[in-house]
Amino acid sequence: MRRSTPGSAVTGIPESWTAAAPRVPQQPAAADVDRDRRDRAAGTDRERADGQGAGRGRDVGAATRGEHTHSEQPYPRPRPVQRASVRGQILDALRTALVAGELTPGEVYSAPVLGERFGVSATPVREAMQQLALEGAVEVVPNRGFRVIERGTRELAELAEVRALIEVPVVLRLARTVPAERWVELRPLADATVRAASSGCRATYAESDRTFHRALLSFCGNEQLVQIADDLHRRAQWPLVGAPATRGRADLVADAAEHTSLLDALIAHDLDVVRGLVGEHFTGAL
Template sequence: MEQGTAEPQPRARDRVPAQAGPAVPQRHSVRGQVLAALRHALVGGELVPGEVYSAPVLAERYGVSATPVREAMQQLACEGAVEVVPNRGFRVAERSSRDLAELAEVRAMLEVPAIVRLARALPPERWEELRPLAAEGVAAAARGDRAGYAEADHGFHRAMIAFTGNRRLTEVTGDLLRRAHWSVAGGTRLRTAELLADASEHTALLDALIAQEYAVVERIARDHISVARHPH
């Protein structure tokens, strides 16, 4: 990345907004906390798609050295959230409507059949375990907190797919959802009412699973993932 001891003065677009995610505290897990802060800033739209951000500037914002920032950004590059720009920094990825559609299609292929199988295999009380995650998503949506909702949404879907016991499936679907949320940050912004409608589908899905209404489960799961209704 940046070479030499002298760093160029950042341009206006290099500056991280004042509210770019939570502050990074303790040093015992600096990389992980920087990663969480950057994810928050990305999903919240505070890091702008198409713009390049340098590791030293981001490091100054979070009060850390450039090394954990570079490491976190490399992780985000693996997730498709940013692209490495040699000798400059990292460009926030831009997504097209086709990207969104393809992500939704792949998610539907993987998640919907898994959820339908689980609906017939798990007892109703197991689904109740996901109520707190669904409630967390509704609360974040009600606040209009896009980044908070993205984390709650990711947690809900990951916990649901984890019921399959298939670690690879859980990992892959979780990665796809991360990529879909990056796309939301770079494209259509959901209003609070739309976030709430999206979050309420988690509750409706749980209700259908507990009632063992299999046709309703499949419909809600498919609609929830559909790009035609919302970006993620």
């Protein structure tokens, strides 16, 4: 923007300016008046054209500086940046700690203490714990925190029975309809369960186990069924009271081996073997 130069202050008016009588200027001829009128009109047109050109120049200059101009089409507003949910991360961490036996059944845990453990405030921990309460993993203890639910072998057996009622008929139906090349796609997931079982980490194996079962059931095309089965599977993985590590490494390896055998039978379309394997798999479910 051009800066204007301030004028000098007037400290006095010369006497000759006030003393001199006003002079009337000589009036121009009619031809001169017409010529002056035409000249002023032409000058006005040039000034208007120059103003429009200057406006376009200002628009171009503004556009090059990244400013919005009237002739410029508005750029669509970008979508908000998606940020990772702290609550979701804490929920995953609590689920892992629950399966690994780090959260003891019957014990009460407060949100502020767990928040210090995870390096976050108590709010996302409290929200994650409320989700676990909806899933049946913990219960709210007023003014204290959340108590991990104490579960026994009867509840685990009931969960295994419900899972079998849902998954076994689906797997048998899929064994008759899904082509062998589709079952081959699950080979990396079955191998992943074997590696996870070999590590002896219950939490690692629990995640790979659910991943394999979700992928297997997904061939049915029923998302609601897959979600319900996965929720039941997750609940079946919670530790029992008094036995945070009910299954050792050998049990995990044997369970993972059943995945490999089941996949081999599905690829071979051996329905008798599939029927026997899926029936036995849930009796020793994690």
